[in-house]
Amino acid sequence: MKFGPLPLRETLGHTLAHSFHQDGLRLAKGHVIRAEDITRLEALFVTELTVAQFCPDDVEENAAAAELAAGLAAPLIRVTEPLNGRVNLIATGAGVLRLDASSITAFNTVDPSITIATLPDYARVNEGTMVATIKIIPYAVPRDKVVQAAAKLSADCLTLHPFRPKTAQLILTRTSGFKPSLLDKGEAAVRARAVTLGLSLEGVETVPHTQNDIAAAIRRAGGADMVLILGASATSDSNDVAPAGLVDAGGRLTRFGMPVDPGNLLFLGELAGKPLVGLPGCCRSPALNGVDWVLERLMAGLPVSHDDIALMGVGGLLKEVPARPQPRRIRKSGKSAAPHILLLAAGQSRRMQGAHKLLREIDGVPLVRRTAERLLRSRAGGLSIVINPQNTAVEKVLEGCNAQLVPARDASSGLAASLRAGINALPPEAGAVIIALADMPEVTADDIDALINGYDPARGAAIVAPVAPNGKRGNPVLFDKRYFESVASLEGDSGAKSLIDAESDNLRLVPRGAGVLVDLDTPEAWDNWLEERASS
Template sequence: MRFGPLPLSEAEGAILAHSLTANGRRLKKGLRLGADDIAALRDAGMAEVTAARLDAGDMGEDEAAALLGAALAPEPLALGASLSAPFTGRVNVLALSTGLLRVDRALIDAANGVDEAITLATLPDHARLHPRQMAATVKIIPYAVSRAAVEDAAAILRGGEALRCHPVRLRRASLVLTTVPGLKPSLLDKGSEALRARLAGLGVSVADETRCAHDRDAIADALRAATGDLVLILGGSAPSDPRDAAPAAVVAAGGRMIRFGMPVDPGNLTFLADLGGRKVLGLPGSARSPALSGSDWILERLACGLEVTAAEIAGMGVGGLLKEIPSRPQPRSGGAGAAERPVVAALLLAAGASSRMGGADKLMEEVGGEPILRRAARALIASEVSEVIAVLRPGDDARRRALEGLALRIVENAQAAEGMAASIRAGLAATRPDADAALLALADMPEVEAAHVNAVIAGFDPARGRAIARAADAQGRPGHPVLFGRRFFESLSRLTGDDGARDVLRANAEFVALVPTPGRAARLDLDTPEAWAAWREEGREEGRED
């Protein structure tokens, strides 16, 4: 890749390295410069521009990130993860469910060592995951990288299992709480509450709870009666020796000790045992607190079906000093600052009157043997959005029938005659309360597919100033769909008239990220019989894949 100042006469087709303003026109970094852009720069009195130009052996940043993401997670579902669409040279690996991340550091280090333009970052090995949390990210630093380097790094990642997100497999656990003379009942209640919260955070239910004397035989009887897949013992007095009451009870019940004690503080007095193939985890008094403890590390691994050996516990000492880390997020919280895939509510705006169609309903025009309305809905459902809400006119039975059987919700817009703003308001009012963003999608755009939607979602990154993501066509011209972060919901809910969200886009231009999408789909809508006829004449309908 060549990088540096280029005279404008040689800059067409190059990638702009730094954002510029030319005669009031904002040209953002990463833009592939076209003839109009060069003219604007020349009119602004510029003679050269800092840009990047790909060489014959180079691979663009998004293509490279996509290839490495696929090598890092070749079968995402089997790995318990999903891959985001590439955007600005980045692909994220996101967990599908609560669980633990396993990372092969040697593979990650080797891939990172191929070329400084290629970077892979992951959470630590055995990191706690929750749904939608980012587990790893691939980032290509420059605008392009040597194809040979990308293929070498991908080959390294394919040589093993670089990462896997292990979901929680345990479903039910039994609690055994013991009491000693003078122990306040409230401490038993506090311990039970803390253990139940730990298990609930993992999605594990409590099968039964037994409270008994802190006595070997009483505990052994409770162990035999327990019905859970795992047994947790929280003693009224912490064990200080393998021959103490709780560990001795496991042996008396026919079990065997795996490891007594661990090099993690708090958590030193944790023990792990096996009772007929069912694990027993003995907990120290620190388990009454929600703070992170070494016993949490073992509990999480057992919950995910991972084997925990004595040697593995012995190896937890490095990084095992926990009590002096007040900033560490509690495991039950899931890590408040963790990067997540956003919860996106897709609003399919389908309450228009088709006033330019000469009496026909444009949303019932067929594309590939089905109404375009249904096709647009299916594209959204197949994408990475979290829910689809179709906004229809009241009593529009034909459009309602066109959506039958699809995984979406229908909302009627009683003010449909007002225009698109009323549909946006109606859709927003129906979105799920935890929605991070709303994607506004039009129902008369026949070439928009799930991949276009996914690209827009990938472009949404409020932490980096991209709080609005808008699809652009292959020439960089803005179009639809448009994704708005939650911070703009109030502004959208105050819209009126038929201009859609244009006012919000204009007022917040600095937050808008244009997301390049293939072809002309982002700009092509069909509003008139003539437009439909011309599009069909091109043969686009027959040539499209379902």
């Protein structure tokens, strides 16, 4: 491919290198010059353009990207249509990504113009997560380079191992004076981890923290796919009571300790071919730790051996270290305000067949007013409500509400317009935003407080979302300030789902009730909800 300026008359059929905008004529970068373009450009006294001239053996950028991506097509990985020389590979389910790193590296050494970028090996992904992207940098690349790059891709270059439903028996231990609240906290934390993986706790048993009692409990847990043990006292040796109880029960200890912090005191074993995981005390916190990596692999059907755990040390420093800022301390010192709520109430209620859903009353109170008042009872730092300035009825029912009303003047263009207006109107001290929907009647102040409690960007919880008992992610969702620009840049009516999926490594799910899934945007939804409410 040749790249450079040409006399205007010689640019016919070549690709425009730089966007052109003058006196109402717009030609986008990458546009193929046509005869009518030349005529219009001559009228503007343009004499030359910088273009890309393809050679006979060149492959156009989109065609090259699509051809190379086809070699990576795999189950549970969707290949997007090429655009501007880029093809994305998207997960169609939740699981663990495996890579052939040597093939990826070899691909990227063929030619600097032909690139692939991926998530790390063993990355946990959700449905919609981008796992890789192929980008052809110039407008075209030589055919022989495309062939060479394609040859570097193996059949198992990218594989997604899906989470499979499994059951577990959780064994909790207690010592003299051990607080019952710590038992409850430990069980809740394990359940929260389990629900996001499709792991069902078949049973929970609390026993004294002794070798014999633990061994007996392990024997009774034989019907589950795996056994989890969370001890009242940290396991400090391979011969401590919990590992010894495993051996007494007829099992085998395969690993004590791991080079991941937090998570050092994990131990791993097996009994009758089923895994047993000894959970370290840090599991009582929802923060990311080494146990998450082990459970993710087990749920995806991947082996976790002694050597596999040893390899986790590279990248295994998960806790705050002096070389990294510690925003938790900043928040505690009072330098950052509590998360601010952004309530979206600018929708046009098209699906309600003439009635406006936000004005329909519940217990004599319009839905939008009722939702706002419920959220105001939370510990959030403030409430802003995005409204459509053309809908004066919604604005009227919100009069006197202790909230800032934010007009979204282009609300009719879609949900993204409301997000953009709301983000741009946030108070400057807001360190995070909770985006809530006004048509969700069962969301409570407790749901908002649960998001705030789960928010911990220093430990991988920069986005916090509720998860219902059925495992589905709901609303509202909390976003750290680092995502304000991304949220404000969304387009159309799709909301922030794609952003959440792309940032799954920074997502924390907090268990909540089924109300985080209930939204009333059709007459049928209203009727069903009112009927269920009356019968409860």
